Amino acid sequence: MLKPALVIATIGMLATPAIAQVPPDVQAMIDAAIAKGDPKKVETIIELAKETQPDSAAEIEEIAAAWRAEQAEAKRLAAEEKVETIRQAGMFDLWSGEGQIGAFVSTGNSEDMGLSASLKLKRQGIDWSHALRVSADYQRSNGLTSREQFLAAYEPRYQIGQNLFAYGLAQYERDRFQGFDHRYAVSGGVGYKLIDSKAATLSVKAGPAYRVTERVNGDSIKRFAALFGADFDWRIAERITFTQDANAVTETGSEVLILVDGANTTINLLSGIDFKISDRLRSRLSYQLEHDSNPGPNAEHTDTQTRFTLVYGF
Known part of the structure; x- marks a missing residue:
């Protein structure tokens, strides 16, 4: 006879679906695209990954969202640095x-x-x-x-x-x-x-x-x-x-x-x-x-x- 605690744990496991993981080869493909630094290629790889791995689409989109946030922050910092460089430049610079x-x-x-x-x-x-x-x-x-x-x-x-x-x-x-x-x-x-x-x-x-x-x-x-x-x-x-x-x-x-x-x-x-x-x-x-x-x-x-x-x- 099963103990009550074991029964409850078993029911919980059946009621909660397993969290989908991004397959290692797909993750490696996305990482390689990001490493090359071409935004268009990254977006293309992400769309293809979501189409071929629909069970992991949400996790892939989370990776994409984090990458886009990093890109936006890097662009903002670069713009601020450019403005500061212009402000500090002399008449004959730039x-x-x-x-x-x-x-x-x-x-x-x-x-x-x-x-x-x-x-x-x-x-x-x-x-x-x-x-x-x-x-x-x-x-x-x-x-x-x-x-x-x-x-x-x-x-x-x-x-x-x-x-x-x-x-x-x-x-x-x-x-x-x-x-x-x-x-x-x-x-x-x-x-x-x-x-x-x-x-x-x-x-x-x-x-x-x-x-x-x-x-x-x-x-x-x-x-x-x-x-x-x-x-x-x-x-x-x-x-x-x-x-x-x-x-x-x-x-x-x-x-x-x-x-x-x-x-x-x-x-x-x-x-x-x-x-x-x-x-x-x-x-x-x-x-x-x-x-x-x-x-x-x-x-x-x-x-x-x-x-x-x-x-x-x-």
Whole structure:
């Protein structure tokens, strides 16, 4: 005859189902995925494990929940560390950029082949970012200069919201073959990021501007203007990226007579395809169109450049 205590224990064991355990081989597979550090692979392995081991689905989900919590905490700590690094950084710290050098073929005011070089620098802060760009195209043929173009631009930005930002712009240009010795422009306004993903980004901006043009014939033209810009990047494949930068500056006179004497619209359109060679080195094929609706005396309205350059990021 069974003792009462033994009977009660036996009934309890029958009433309480055994706690499911994650099979050792499944646990090892999940651990291996986590060790590799690829979140997408971990999530895929976890879903497959729950499908193939339905009796252990709850335990597998507990493992996944703990892993996700660790990931979230690590991300939070990394973000805090990044913010603190930015706060402690000096004016000349945390700059990144790219330099490029290559060849171009031009049509319009000068039809020739030559060399081009440019440098872009950027500093990303918490709310502020700063971008500096310098470029030069130069060509001499038979002892004569056939192309001489220089550009320098500085653009600070302040992030107002997640996608909305305010910008400033100060720009200097020199291109005697387009009819001006010096051209200065300042602008400020707002912009908005329409697309922001790993595959593509698209932002637009607009604002008032003021431009001073000193032409080769000695004329000095000062006008208020409006600036419109767009910046589009599309990652076509793992190593191929399409870039599109467009800026249009439309001048309008402060008096109605300016409409008669010839307001000037300048359009700068730059399209390119980057081919990633290594983490820091890329090759770039680009096409640039520059149009002035009212250029200097004896100057063409439109210039184009097709370039092949090597780009080094740092």
